[in-house]
Amino acid sequence: MKKIISIVLVIMLLSTGCSFIGHKNEQEPSIQAANQTVNASASNTAQDSKAAASATSTNSNGLAMTSGTTAAPTTTSSMVSGNYTDSQIKDLVIDNGAGKGMAAASDKSNLLITLYYKNQKGLIIPVTRTVKKQESLAKAAILGLVDEAVTKEQLDYYGLYPVLPRGTKIKGINIKDKVAVIDFSKEFLNLSGKQEEQEAVASIVYTLTGFSTVSDVRIRVEGKEITTLENGTDLSIPRNRSNTLINTSDTQIKDGCVKCDLYYVSDDSNNHNYLVPVSIQIPQTDPRGIPGLIFDELGKKPNETTYFTSMPEGTKLLSFNRQGSTAVLDFSNQITNYGGSEKEDTLLNQIYYTVSQMKGIQKIKLLINGKEKTLPEGTEVASARSVPITFNKVIEN
Numbered sequence: 438m439k440k441i442i443s444i445v446l447v448i449m450l451l452s453t454g455c456s457f458i459g460h461k462n463e464q465e466p467s468i469q470a471a472n473q474t475v476n477a478s479a480s481n482t483a484q485d486s487k488a489a490a491s492a493t494s495t496n497s498n499g500l501a502m503t504s505g506t507t508a509a510p511t512t513t514s515s516m517v518s519g520n521y522t523d524s525q526i527k528d529l530v531i532d533n534g535a536g537k538g539m540a541a542a543s544d545k546s547n548l549l550i551t552l553y554y555k556n557q558k559g560l561i562i563p564v565t566r567t568v569k570k571q572e573s574l575a576k577a578a579i580l581g582l583v584d585e586a587v588t589k590e591q592l593d594y595y596g597l598y599p600v601l602p603r604g605t606k607i608k609g610i611n612i613k614d615k616v617a618v619i620d621f622s623k624e625f626l627n628l629s630g631k632q633e634e635q636e637a638v639a640s641i642v643y644t645l646t647g648f649s650t651v652s653d654v655r656i657r658v659e660g661k662e663i664t665t666l667e668n669g670t671d672l673s674i675p676r677n678r679s680n681t682l683i684n685t686s687d688t689q690i691k692d693g694c695v696k697c698d699l700y701y702v703s704d705d706s707n708n709h710n711y712l713v714p715v716s717i718q719i720p721q722t723d724p725r726g727i728p729g730l731i732f733d734e735l736g737k738k739p740n741e742t743t744y745f746t747s748m749p750e751g752t753k754l755l756s757f758n759r760q761g762s763t764a765v766l767d768f769s770n771q772i773t774n775y776g777g778s779e780k781e782d783t784l785l786n787q788i789y790y791t792v793s794q795m796k797g798i799q800k801i802k803l804l805i806n807g808k809e810k811t812l813p814e815g816t817e818v819a820s821a822r823s824v825p826i827t828f829n830k831v832i833e834n
Contacts, residue, residue: 530724532796533678533698534714537575538647540826541732542567551647551828552581553640554597558743559632560684560703561639562597562711563828575617575651576610576646595830596709600640602627608660615652616675617645623659629770631688637665639683642676643714653677675736682716683812684744688772697727700784701744711829712790713744728757728766731791747783749774755806762799762810763821770806773813781814786825794823800824 466645538551544567551565568577581588584599592598606622619641628634638656645651653675656663664673676678679691683698690696698714705711719730732754735746751771758765766788775784792801800821804810809819 479489489546495718524749530795531695531697532726532794533696534643534794535646535652535678536649537793537826538563539642539649540565546570548574549642549827550578551577553600553643554582554592554638555600555636556596556598556705556709557701557707558703559636560713560743561600561636561643562703562713564595564597564711565642565827565829565831567831567833573610575612575645575648576607579607579610579619579641579664582640582644591832595832596705596707600637601625601635612650615650615787616655617636617651617653618655618657619645620657620660625658626667628666628668631670634666634670635682638670638672638676639681642681643683646678684713684715685717687716687718691718694722695721696768697731698794699731700787700794701735701739701746702787703744712786715744719724728795729754732766732768735791747775747780747787749784759798762797763802764795764798764800765802765804766792767804767807772805775813778814781812781816785812785816785818789822789825790828796825 441686456618540549545795546569547567548570549565550568551563553561555561568574571577577768579601582599583601583605584603588599602624604622604624604627606624607619608622609618609620611618620813625637628637641656642654645654650789654677655675656672665671669688678698679696682688682690682696696716696718698716699716703709703711703713717734719727730753736748736750736752737746738750739745749771751769751774753769753771755767755769756765757767775781788803789801792798800823802821803818811817811819
């Protein structure tokens with residue numbers, strides 16, 4: 438088995454009003470602190486973005502992409518009256534991690550790309566893999582999701598599984614105007630049940646939209662447009678991170694709601710615990726209230742049993758301010774109500790990955806009751822830290 442580098446995990450989801458799913462666990466596993474991130478350089482990956490953008494056919498085993506970010510206006514967590522459209526909220530706050538699935542590797546001949554597999558409990562798990570720079574990285578990434586012997590062997594150690602049926606081939610993939618059109622062989626239709634359909638679609642959409650050259654995904658089979666899969670999964674419109682739900686029983690966005698992703702920690706009996714995105718839906722409302730809603734939700738004990746939160750009960754986000762590309766979060770004193778370095782690392786991972794799902798955030802600084810403090814186990818959080826760029830394990834090919 439090839440060596441791995443343990444690294445960090447996860448991200449965000451929001452809730453209030455529309456719908457939510459959750460899970461819990463009494464034991465919190467060790468997860469490396471999110472400040473141990475790889476320093477990716479956009480200059481090292483700019484040419485690889487072009488390679489992904491021209492992915493019509495090619496060999497398989499790689500991906501590339503640079504995640505460009507734009508600074509957003511200063512926002513705070515205070516709510517104000519008035520309704521905002523879905524696009525206004527997204528423009529101000531949320532991108533659900535789109536375009537953030539690739540980074541430079543320490544070896545300049547490689548890239549780090551994020552693929553979405555599933556664990557034994559059916560949760561879709563983001564995992565960063567090392568791949569060689571090559572043409573058609575998008576095609577290589579999706580082929581890495583197919584149930585083949587080599588892929589299964591690589592993933593077995595990590596308690597993960599491919600999501601696409603055995604024998605599935607890519608007959609073509611084209612990326613134009615940020616829309617990826619991917620054409621699968623007929624084996625793609627060998628998905629048993631609606632849950633497998635939803636897992637496969639979410640994995641494809643999230644993997645491809647991790648590239649900055651892809652915003653939307655269209656799926657074809659044997660050259661033909663597919664509007665609905667056999668068990669009812671809708672493919673009639675381009676799929677993206679705003680309309681594709683992950684790790685939830687919900688199948689569509691409710692009227693008047695906006696979809697957001699929160700990151701929890703998976704509860705795995707075999708000690709394979711990963712950061713996991715869970716989609717929730719919140720009302721279309723003032724975008725300045727979204728950060729508060731996110732962390733209110735993360736502070737609640739989930740109703741499910743396949744994942745849990747490390748956010749101490751009663752923790753409140755007192756304020757959320759943006760200073761250029763730096764997010765400054767001020768939490769109540771309850772955030773320190775835990776014990777042990779493992780819990781501290783897990784808590785920080787949830788916070789950092791969640792905030793990294795907001796547009797334009799490149800660094801994160803934490804305050805406690807308005808003051809710069811050191812956490813109980815010694816982690817310094819008052820200095821701005823770069824957002825994490827890898828997910829869970831970094832698996833070397």
